[in-house]
Amino acid sequence: xxxxxxxxxxxxxxxxxxxxxxxxxxxxxxxxxxxxxxxxxxxxxxxxxxxxxxxxxxxxxxxxxxxxxxxxxxxxxxxxxxxxxxxxxxxxxxxxxxxxxxxxxxxxxxxxxxxxxxxxxxxxxxxxxxxxxxxxxxxxxxxxxxxxxxxxxxxxxxxxxxxxxxxxxxxxxxxxxxxxxxxxxxxxxxxxxxxxxxxxxxxxxxxxxxxxxxxxxxxxxxxxxxxxxxxxxxxxxxxxxxxxxxxxxxxxxxxxxxxxxxxx
Amino acid sequence: xxxxxxxxxxxxxxxxxxxxxxxxxxxxxxxxxxxxxxxxxxxxxxxxxxxxxxxxxxxxxxxxxxxxxxxxxxxxxxxxxxxxxxxxxxxxxxxxxxxxxxxxxxxxxxxxxxxxxxxxxxxxxxxxxxxxxxxxxxxxxxxxxxxxxxxxxxxxxxxxxxxxxxxxxxxxxxxxxxxxxxxxxxxxxxxxxxxxxxxxxxxxxxxxxxxxxxxxxxxxxxxxxxxxxxxxxxxxxxxxxxxxxxxxxxxxxxxxxxx
Numbered sequence: 001x002x003x004x005x006x007x008x009x010x011x012x013x014x015x016x017x018x019x020x021x022x023x024x025x026x027x028x029x030x031x032x033x034x035x036x037x038x039x040x041x042x043x044x045x046x047x048x049x050x051x052x053x054x055x056x057x058x059x060x061x062x063x064x065x066x067x068x069x070x071x072x073x074x075x076x077x078x079x080x081x082x083x084x085x086x087x088x089x090x091x092x093x094x095x096x097x098x099x100x101x102x103x104x105x106x107x108x109x110x111x112x113x114x115x116x117x118x119x120x121x122x123x124x125x126x127x128x129x130x131x132x133x134x135x136x137x138x139x140x141x142x143x144x145x146x147x148x149x150x151x152x153x154x155x156x157x158x159x160x161x162x163x164x165x166x167x168x169x170x171x172x173x174x175x176x177x178x179x180x181x182x183x184x185x186x187x188x189x190x191x192x193x194x195x196x197x198x199x200x201x202x203x204x205x206x207x208x209x210x211x212x213x214x215x216x217x218x219x220x221x222x223x224x225x226x227x228x229x230x231x232x233x234x235x236x237x238x239x240x241x242x243x244x245x246x247x248x249x250x251x252x253x254x255x256x257x258x259x260x261x262x263x264x
Numbered sequence: 265x266x267x268x269x270x271x272x273x274x275x276x277x278x279x280x281x282x283x284x285x286x287x288x289x290x291x292x293x294x295x296x297x298x299x300x301x302x303x304x305x306x307x308x309x310x311x312x313x314x315x316x317x318x319x320x321x322x323x324x325x326x327x328x329x330x331x332x333x334x335x336x337x338x339x340x341x342x343x344x345x346x347x348x349x350x351x352x353x354x355x356x357x358x359x360x361x362x363x364x365x366x367x368x369x370x371x372x373x374x375x376x377x378x379x380x381x382x383x384x385x386x387x388x389x390x391x392x393x394x395x396x397x398x399x400x401x402x403x404x405x406x407x408x409x410x411x412x413x414x415x416x417x418x419x420x421x422x423x424x425x426x427x428x429x430x431x432x433x434x435x436x437x438x439x440x441x442x443x444x445x446x447x448x449x450x451x452x453x454x455x456x457x458x459x460x461x462x463x464x465x466x467x468x469x470x471x472x473x474x475x476x477x478x479x480x481x482x483x484x485x486x487x488x489x490x491x492x493x494x495x496x497x498x499x500x501x502x503x504x505x506x507x508x509x510x511x512x513x514x515x516x517x518x519x520x521x522x523x
Contacts, residue, residue: 089437091461105442
């Protein structure tokens, strides 16, 4: 399912102009990372995708739906949104009920809900925790419950808001694995992140925002190699990219595999 | 979007420039005058004339009227209805509804009390809109208020806007999971269930984290604390405080003399 954004502008009631005319499209099945300094407009932009924010001007289309004409609850069947802080959404007595909350809201039959929940729990390695109260889990695992609760909704588009913040290396790898599985299923994955190494390893397209405008948009290698332009939005290229430049490698490398190949 | 941590609206107005203690005394004067003045129309004049003028002087008229319409007037109307119907005074019935009735005396009594509540809540609202909690606390602690008391007051002033912001985020998260929050009463009431857990749990965690954070910065240290933030206390402030104190005394004196 494609996302089409046409001259999107958004001004908060405080008068802060957060988005200043953004136009872009995301094709079905793309893996897109959105990067940029704090206040660049990343969260404001993606909150338009599921109707949490309505454009001050311009439009956002999710497939054939103009988001301004649909409720958030309705758009939830097309766009899943994993919030940054899992504690702001978990409320059920056990993990199973928590994960089933979304698909039940979407009105799916019991058999379908059960199948979706089972798949989401398996993908997030929560099979053994179904009866645990989410608040008894560590913050790391609460994050996985939040992920599972959105994956279980089986939306064609999934948004992650800073998924790796505060996560240890093992859980970052788990999250990367979830994203890879969603990619295999043909889902569109959009991630806001400050973790550039995570971005370089897992995303094929990068959009850099700065002060409410698109600064760069293109394949990850092209965007992450533009050190001077990225500096405008306080983003450093991945460590390997910088190391490759220091070593005088001709091609821009952005992940381990490319780096090793370039050294051979 | 930054979360609002207090009701304070940053504006350049005469009221904003007053010392917090002066504004606090102004609030106290308004409340005491509304409750103690022996003239029936005092709270009405204060509510209808003085308070709106005060909000405009503080350049927060729009925010004040918005709060008044959404919060203060409905609460005052409810209070008025309860007292008008159930206050057992007077015999001259001016309105009847089945077994309920309003007498002329209960109407006047309820109206006056509702106006007093409007004055009280409005005065505090304008105070909160024009005074940053940290300025109030810096000033009061400088005058000798113990830090622990200051912490309790500042937490109370900030808890509502903070919880409002938090509740908004939680509701957004649940709506993103397909929760329908619009519709009839039962649908709206049902939408509260996924809100309460994260809101209460999150607030408790925040209280604990904040306590640890301020203690880590020597909150209960016995040393004399200095402040980088100077709160001006001009001669106008001092003069105004004397005037307000005189007004309070006059209200009390008039009440005793005329009763």
